[in-house]
Amino acid sequence: MPGKTFDVCIVGSGAAGGVLAAHLAFNGVDVALVEGGPRIDTRTAFNTHAMPFEFPNRHIPVMRPGVAGFDSERSRGVGGKTQTWNAVAWRQSHRDFKGGSIDGAGVDWPIDYTDLAPYYEAIEREVGVCGNLDGLEDLPDGVFLPPVPMKCSDVIVQRGAAKLGVKVIHVRKATRSTPSATRPACHFCGNCMAGCDVVAKYNSADVHIVPAMKTGRLQVFSDSIAREVSLSDENRVTGVRFLNRTTLSEGEVRARSVVVSCGCVQSVALLLMSKSSRYPGGLANSSGELGRNFIPHFTGGVQCFLRDLIGRPTENDEGFLDHAYIPSFMHTRKRDYARSFGVQFNYQNRRGVGWARSMPGFGKAFKQSVKERYPAFLTFSPYGEMLPKKDTFIDLDTERKDAYGLPLARRHVAYGENDMKIFRDMQRWSVEILKSANAEILTVYDKPATNHELGGCRMGTDARTAVLDANCRSHDVRNLYVVDGSVFPSASEKNPTHTIMALAARTATHIAETLRKGEM
Amino acid sequence: MDSRRDTLKIIGAIGTTCAFPFGADELYGQHAHVPTDAKVADSAPYKPKFLSEGEFAVISRVADLIIPKTDTPGAVEAGVPAYIDSVAAANDRHHGVLRAGLRWLESKKFLKRSEAAQIALLTPLSEAVDKNRVKTPPQRFFLVVKNMTADGYYTSRIGLVRELGYKGNTVLSRFPVCEHPEHQG
Numbered sequence: 001m002p003g004k005t006f007d008v009c010i011v012g013s014g015a016a017g018g019v020l021a022a023h024l025a026f027n028g029v030d031v032a033l034v035e036g037g038p039r040i041d042t043r044t045a046f047n048t049h050a051m052p053f054e055f056p057n058r059h060i061p062v063m064r065p066g067v068a069g070f071d072s073e074r075s076r077g078v079g080g081k082t083q084t085w086n087a088v089a090w091r092q093s094h095r096d097f098k099g100g101s102i103d104g105a106g107v108d109w110p111i112d113y114t115d116l117a118p119y120y121e122a123i124e125r126e127v128g129v130c131g132n133l134d135g136l137e138d139l140p141d142g143v144f145l146p147p148v149p150m151k152c153s154d155v156i157v158q159r160g161a162a163k164l165g166v167k168v169i170h171v172r173k174a175t176r177s178t179p180s181a182t183r184p185a186c187h188f189c190g191n192c193m194a195g196c197d198v199v200a201k202y203n204s205a206d207v208h209i210v211p212a213m214k215t216g217r218l219q220v221f222s223d224s225i226a227r228e229v230s231l232s233d234e235n236r237v238t239g240v241r242f243l244n245r246t247t248l249s250e251g252e253v254r255a256r257s258v259v260v261s262c263g264c265v266q267s268v269a270l271l272l273m274s275k276s277s278r279y280p281g282g283l284a285n286s287s288g289e290l291g292r293n294f295i296p297h298f299t300g301g302v303q304c305f306l307r308d309l310i311g312r313p314t315e316n317d318e319g320f321l322d323h324a325y326i327p328s329f330m331h332t333r334k335r336d337y338a339r340s341f342g343v344q345f346n347y348q349n350r351r352g353v354g355w356a357r358s359m360p361g362f363g364k365a366f367k368q369s370v371k372e373r374y375p376a377f378l379t380f381s382p383y384g385e386m387l388p389k390k391d392t393f394i395d396l397d398t399e400r401k402d403a404y405g406l407p408l409a410r411r412h413v414a415y416g417e418n419d420m421k422i423f424r425d426m427q428r429w430s431v432e433i434l435k436s437a438n439a440e441i442l443t444v445y446d447k448p449a450t451n452h453e454l455g456g457c458r459m460g461t462d463a464r465t466a467v468l469d470a471n472c473r474s475h476d477v478r479n480l481y482v483v484d485g486s487v488f489p490s491a492s493e494k495n496p497t498h499t500i501m502a503l504a505a506r507t508a509t510h511i512a513e514t515l516r517k518g519e520m
Numbered sequence: 521m522d523s524r525r526d527t528l529k530i531i532g533a534i535g536t537t538c539a540f541p542f543g544a545d546e547l548y549g550q551h552a553h554v555p556t557d558a559k560v561a562d563s564a565p566y567k568p569k570f571l572s573e574g575e576f577a578v579i580s581r582v583a584d585l586i587i588p589k590t591d592t593p594g595a596v597e598a599g600v601p602a603y604i605d606s607v608a609a610a611n612d613r614h615h616g617v618l619r620a621g622l623r624w625l626e627s628k629k630f631l632k633r634s635e636a637a638q639i640a641l642l643t644p645l646s647e648a649v650d651k652n653r654v655k656t657p658p659q660r661f662f663l664v665v666k667n668m669t670a671d672g673y674y675t676s677r678i679g680l681v682r683e684l685g686y687k688g689n690t691v692l693s694r695f696p697v698c699e700h701p702e703h704q705g
């Protein structure tokens with residue numbers, strides 16, 4: 001569409017991009033959505049119901065044969081990671097936003113829980129979050145659909161944890177436990193993270209983007225891999241330049257404002273690639289902070305067998321993956337570190353039996369021992385909060401390029417003293433809780449591994465130490481926004497997507513108002 | 521490859537039976553969740569790609585000793601040797617380990633031994649693996665073949681469904697609440 005100038009161009013169609021597109025389009029704003037991957041037909045694209053033995057190498061590919069999407073880090077498909085996420089949806093609490101002041105380590109967010117609470121609620125109403133009202137100060141309740149019952153194994157862990165004064169609650173997920181007019185309830189078929197072909201689990205493509213397209217206010221440019229956010233001599237962004245995913249031909253969308261929502265690391269990479277004489281170190285990077293303050297979650301991990309279930313009949317319990325959660329509890333206890341951790345557990349599906357390798361011996365006894373333990377297997381994954389530090393950052397690899405000729409993003413991760421104290425403590429607690437639940441421990445991971453990617457383009461009131469202001473708006477370039485995990489000044493230990501969606505809704509409101517007032 | 525084409529057909533069929541968007545009532549009748557019993561990967565006749573016929577016979581015997589037939593079929597019947605060969609064919613890094621181990625077994629006239637003698641030959645290798653003290657080529661061979669056998673067996677229909685009793689991938693209108701009295705309170 002040559003000549004057309006959109007009000008807003010959003011780059012990326014995941015949790016943030018999808019919410020932004022819908023909230024803006026329904027508010028009468030003209031939106032272009034640039035997505036590197038193809039449009040995906042959720043009901044037919046994914047191998048949701050495949051079994052490993054349908055494939056000679058026993059590996060279930062993400063996409064059905066001949067279906068494009070999710071083929072590389074830079075190009076996933078409309079819906080982004082919400083197509084394959086596990087849908088865990090927590091509200092962050094006051095402690096998470098103001099941890100810098102409370103703990104004296106890390107930094108505060110420029111906003112507080114009360115700023116985001118109305119948007120958390122709006123998102124819950126739109127996406128459908130099931131969960132229990134637990135009344136925990138650290139994990140604010142919301143507007144929930146009924147929780148999904150705990151598994152037998154969850155109840156056993158809950159009982160064990162209770163002996164140590166640790167709470168196990170129902171997980172909260174953006175998966176419908178009751179049907180709506182357009183989405184069925186979850187039917188517990190089991191493989192949520194392979195892509196939910198009935199959209200009981202939220203994905204941004206079906207729930208936000210497709211309905212928003214019907215307004216006529218949203219145009220989706222799929223298969224369009226963003227390579228640069230363009231900047232004018234007047235220090236304003238003017239649009240986004242992209243490459244067609246299959247033809248590699250160049251294209252451009254022009255817009256009065258741009259929102260970068262490519263998923264933490266890729267957003268940072270796109271800004272770093274968008275160099276100009278004004279910003280030689282990357283767009284909107286006068287602070288030099290772009291790429292710094294990368295604070296991914298790190299996980300530990302324990303694999304075990306619940307003795308109460310060894311030798312019992314196998315249950316049909318993989319549907320919906322994890323049904324329970326251990327919210328952060330250390331922040332109220334004496335500890336020698338800042339921050340805390342939470343535990344996701346029992347999310348394994350029963351189509352994989354990788355742990356069988358680790359059972360000792362061979363022959364009939366080995367076979368018997370795997371069979372007996374199969375119904376009792378359980379994984380435990382504590383998530384810790386990383387503090388920002390100098391040697392954990394994102395940059396571009398100037399040597400290596402991806403399939404599209406664009407520089408690859410590099411993640412540099414170092415664990416500091418506080419991180420390792422959390423890691424050791426969360427591993428120790430995990431083993432204690434499982435032992436208290438009468439578990440036979442199989443493996444305890446001795447090294448942390450990074451998970452949810454956060455930080456790298458943080459919000460903050462001070463333009464010298466933060467890339468974005470409290471509205472996710474660039475301090476340097478006033479018609480440029482970034483919304484996704486990269487904007488988190490501190491990570492908390494909670495799965496971030498609900499907060500990303502609430503931030504997207506809040507930013508959409510801000511952008512719509514700014515446009516209406518003619519202040520963009 | 522015929523088996524592959526059959527697999528594609530099955531997957532395609534699942535896709536066309538789904539409709540979206542639909543209400544909950546419409547869903548349950550339309551959804552094909554249960555893996556079909558049509559010919560799939562692990563029931564096709566197999567010609568080794570990496571291993572020679574002789575080596576394939578040795579690997580088959582080792583795999584069947586690791587997961588033998590009991591009241592359910594063992595590794596060979598579950599197609600594990602074919603799985604091992606196809607994984608090896610696709611990964612150069614396994615070649616040296618497998619060939620070294622196979623040469624060693626050949627030097628011990630493995631296939632000519634009694635079952636008890638075969639088990640006796642493998643037992644010290646397995647013990648080294650369990651103690652995480654894998655040093656020699658035969659020990660490395662056993663580790664790799666045991667891992668591949670476990671992977672291949674428990675991802676086969678025989679291993680996952682018949683042996684372990686996998687029950688998932690179905691439609692449940694409600695998730696069953698734990699009612700075991702001993703798990704309450």
